[in-house]
Amino acid sequence: MMDINKIKALLPHRYPFLLVDRIIELVPGEKAVGIKNLTINEPYFPGHFPDRPLMPGVLMIEAMAQVGACALLCQEEYRGKLGFLAGVNNIRFRNFAIPGDTLYISCSLIKMKRSFGWFKGEITIDQNRVCQGEIMFALESER
Numbered sequence: 209m210m211d212i213n214k215i216k217a218l219l220p221h222r223y224p225f226l227l228v229d230r231i232i233e234l235v236p237g238e239k240a241v242g243i244k245n246l247t248i249n250e251p252y253f254p255g256h257f258p259d260r261p262l263m264p265g266v267l268m269i270e271a272m273a274q275v276g277a278c279a280l281l282c283q284e285e286y287r288g289k290l291g292f293l294a295g296v297n298n299i300r301f302r303n304f305a306i307p308g309d310t311l312y313i314s315c316s317l318i319k320m321k322r323s324f325g326w327f328k329g330e331i332t333i334d335q336n337r338v339c340q341g342e343i344m345f346a347l348e349s350e351r
Contacts, residue, residue, distance in 0.1 A: 209234040210278060218281045219274060220290060224251040227271040228313065231278050239316045240279035244271055248307040263305035268339045269296055272329030276315035276343060280325065289347045294324065299341035309333045315343070323347045 210231035219226065233241035246263060253261035270293070277291040305311060311331050318326040324346055331339040 210282075215278060218278055221274065225270070226274070227267060228274045228278065231275070234279065234282065236283050237280060237317065239314070240275050241315075242271075242275035242278065242313045244311040244313060246305060246307050246309045246311065250307070253307060261307055263309075263311075265299075265301050265339065268301070268305065268311075268331055269293075269299060269329075269341070269343070271311065271313050272315055272327070272331065272339070272341075273343050273345065275313045276317070276327035276329060276345065279315055279317065279327075280347075286347060288350055290350055292346045292348065293343065294346045295344035297342040297344070299339070301339050303333070303336060303338045305331070305333060305338055311338070318342065 212229060215228055227244055228242040229245055230243045231240050232243055252264055256262055256264050273293050280286055311333060313331050315327045315329045318328050327343045329341060329343055330337060
């Protein structure tokens with residue numbers, strides 16, 4: 209549905225903070241499913257438990273936020289806006305993400321109120337839930 213070039217056209221993030229490789233399912237304004245392929249070359253692995261490299265949980269949250277932003281910002285009415293992380297609720301980490309894993313990141317819009325919204329996000333690896341929670345975001349115009 210969306211390759212890396214289309215994602216880069218929507219999001220301001222770039223390496224090493226662009227945490228979505230591809231969007232494989234998209235219902236604009238409602239839901240998106242993205243993929244992140246983890247390799248040992250990710251910049252955080254050498255310093256985050258070097259003897260047992262793990263993807264930091266905060267980056268999993270950011271990956272969910274980026275997939276959610278793709279679901280919303282692909283709509284004409286939100287083009288040119290930026291999505292900012294405004295809060296998280298009920299985040300749970302159920303397993304680890306390690307080099308070689310493929311993260312399937314799913315985000316569904318719960319509610320939108322003016323320039324604020326809430327997504328329900330989930331990350332799975334091999335159909336096992338790794339992370340889940342709710343993400344609040346704020347939309348603002350680019351400067």
